[in-house]
Amino acid sequence: MAYFLPIETDRLTLRRYLxxxxxxxxxxxxxxxxxxFLLYESKTPEEVRNSLxxxxxxxxxxxxxxxxxxxxxxxxxxxxxGEVTLFxxxxxxxxxxxxxxxxxxxxGLGYAAEASAELLRVGFEELGMHRIIGRLDARNAxxxxxxxxxxxxxxxxxxxxxxxxxEWTDELVFAILAExxxxxxx
Numbered sequence: 001m002a003y004f005l006p007i008e009t010d011r012l013t014l015r016r017y018l019x020x021x022x023x024x025x026x027x028x029x030x031x032x033x034x035x036x037f038l039l040y041e042s043k044t045p046e047e048v049r050n051s052l053x054x055x056x057x058x059x060x061x062x063x064x065x066x067x068x069x070x071x072x073x074x075x076x077x078x079x080x081x082g083e084v085t086l087f088x089x090x091x092x093x094x095x096x097x098x099x100x101x102x103x104x105x106x107x108g109l110g111y112a113a114e115a116s117a118e119l120l121r122v123g124f125e126e127l128g129m130h131r132i133i134g135r136l137d138a139r140n141a142x143x144x145x146x147x148x149x150x151x152x153x154x155x156x157x158x159x160x161x162x163x164x165x166x167e168w169t170d171e172l173v174f175a176i177l178a179e180x181x182x183x184x185x186x
């Protein structure tokens with residue numbers, strides 16, 4: 001399914017992961033500041049190797065539960081700055097989810113928005129999705145603001161609905177429909 005990769009934007013290249021991305025993925029997934037609001041704790045080197053192996057697998061994106069995670073690379077320097085993921089929730093209902101994880105050194109520079117916008121485009125234009133959501137820990141204001149900038153609207157605030165990392169957390173859900181995304185792009 002990765003026939004649409006790599007994707008070039010003004011500043012970024014979105015591409016499949018390579019074996020040589022291990023060190024950069026380790027810096028990302030073993031960083032407590034990065035994993036603070038994620039579903040997983042900071043990962044060990046062996047867990048990152050397993051994570052990379054999953055990212056190297058070809059994903060056809062034609063069945064429920066599949067996910068494609070791509071590396072986000074600065075075009076100018078070749079530096080890995082983060083990753084974006086597109087999930088298939090339901091092929092029947094043509095729904096998906098977008099996610100993003102970036103190293104703190106690259107927060108606030110618009111890279112996550114630039115990369116995530118391309119995955120929304122892929123979801124709607126390449127995969128024919130009808131609806132894409134973004135879910136996050138309600139304390140993660142930066143990511144909530146990013147989803148709003150991308151045109152997603154907040155649909156839900158679930159109070160104490162997930163027990164993650166030994167605490168109850170609130171979850172926000174944002175969403176955008178294909179027609180809303182098309183209108184916003186004009």
